[in-house]
Amino acid sequence: MSRALLRSVLELRTPVTRLPPTFLLPIRARFFNQTSQIVEPTSTPESIVNAVQQSQQTSATSLPSSLTPPQQETNPLSPASLDPSITTLLPLLAAQPSHYITVHIHGRPYLVTAGDQLRLPFKMPGVVPGDILRLNRATTLGSRDFTLKGAPYVDERLFECRAVVLGTEAEPMRVMVKKKRRCRRKKSVFSKHKYTVLRISEVKVARVGEMEV
Amino acid sequence: MSYFRITLHRSAIGLPERTRGALASLGLRRRSQTVFHPVHPQFAGMIMKVKELVRVEEVDRPLSKKEVKAERQPDAGFYVEKAAEGGRVGL
Numbered sequence: 133m134s135r136a137l138l139r140s141v142l143e144l145r146t147p148v149t150r151l152p153p154t155f156l157l158p159i160r161a162r163f164f165n166q167t168s169q170i171v172e173p174t175s176t177p178e179s180i181v182n183a184v185q186q187s188q189q190t191s192a193t194s195l196p197s198s199l200t201p202p203q204q205e206t207n208p209l210s211p212a213s214l215d216p217s218i219t220t221l222l223p224l225l226a227a228q229p230s231h232y233i234t235v236h237i238h239g240r241p242y243l244v245t246a247g248d249q250l251r252l253p254f255k256m257p258g259v260v261p262g263d264i265l266r267l268n269r270a271t272t273l274g275s276r277d278f279t280l281k282g283a284p285y286v287d288e289r290l291f292e293c294r295a296v297v298l299g300t301e302a303e304p305m306r307v308m309v310k311k312k313r314r315c316r317r318k319k320s321v322f323s324k325h326k327y328t329v330l331r332i333s334e335v336k337v338a339r340v341g342e343m344e345v
Numbered sequence: 346m347s348y349f350r351i352t353l354h355r356s357a358i359g360l361p362e363r364t365r366g367a368l369a370s371l372g373l374r375r376r377s378q379t380v381f382h383p384v385h386p387q388f389a390g391m392i393m394k395v396k397e398l399v400r401v402e403e404v405d406r407p408l409s410k411k412e413v414k415a416e417r418q419p420d421a422g423f424y425v426e427k428a429a430e431g432g433r434v435g436l
Contacts, residue, residue: 235422236419236420236422237421237422237423238419238421238422239418239419239420239422258425259425260428260429261429262428262429262430262431263425263427263428263429264425264426264427265423265424265425265426266423266424266425266426267422267423268422268423268424269420269422269423294426295423297429
């Protein structure tokens with residue numbers, strides 16, 4: 133009886149000594165690390181609808197042109213041209229670490245964060261390992277408590293997202309057996325596709341002051 | 346000069362020969378094919394004949410086939426910011 137009591141006392145004591153002080157525990161640390169404690173804690177994360185309409189590009193953006201950077205825009209982004217909710221809430225989004233982003237490559241969405249390895253479902257022509265791609269179409273950009281939603285796309289001056297081409301990956305050989313009924317003849321068709329692998333090297337939210345540059 | 350932008354929306358299968366003839370003279374062979382014709386009573390009459398099958402818009406200039414395709418295609422969403430050192434050998 134006394135031994136069991138002693139053991140339970142030891143079990144109680146050891147985790148307490150190993151753990152950091154209570155104000156540094158993750159559940160406590162959240163309260164002073166996050167910036168949005170002003171809002172109701174029960175409310176869902178705020179979403180800011182990006183009111184800046186992306187003008188639909190009427191010119192053809194074929195693949196060779198995608199390999200070259202687009203023309204620099206002549207008019208710089210002034211905070212006045214942005215929706216006021218963006219200028220007020222974007223610093224809060226930028227202040228929180230570890231952002232996620234939904235980038236669109238050839239119209240398909242990929243929800244990624246920095247450091248992710250992304251295997252595209254196709255082999256990207258015209259790139260070699262080591263190339264740095266700038267991803268400039270995104271529909272959502274968010275952190276733990278804030279989400280910036282695009283309409284339909286987030287303004288590309290509000291973020292910087294870069295990816296490094298790691299190389300290509302090949303799937304296992306596929307074998308499809310072609311066979312007609314009542315006929316012994318069989319034909320095997322082989323295919324093996326290659327996929328480009330990217331690593332998301334950077335996801336950065338722009339600061340409102342810096343966007344004027 | 347303005348143009349009709351005519352897109353075949355519904356198939357002409359099972360329709361009378363004269364209706365299919367109107368589509369053929371407009372140059373529409375398959376669904377979601379788009380053709381451009383100048384605004385002229387002759388083409389307006391043909392469109393009226395097949396008005397249940399097509400969607401018509403009035404545009405300023407006819408687009409080429411390439412431009413029509415580019416409208417449908419999504420943006421690439423990326424560009425090569427910095428090429429790898431060592432050139433484009435490993436393509």
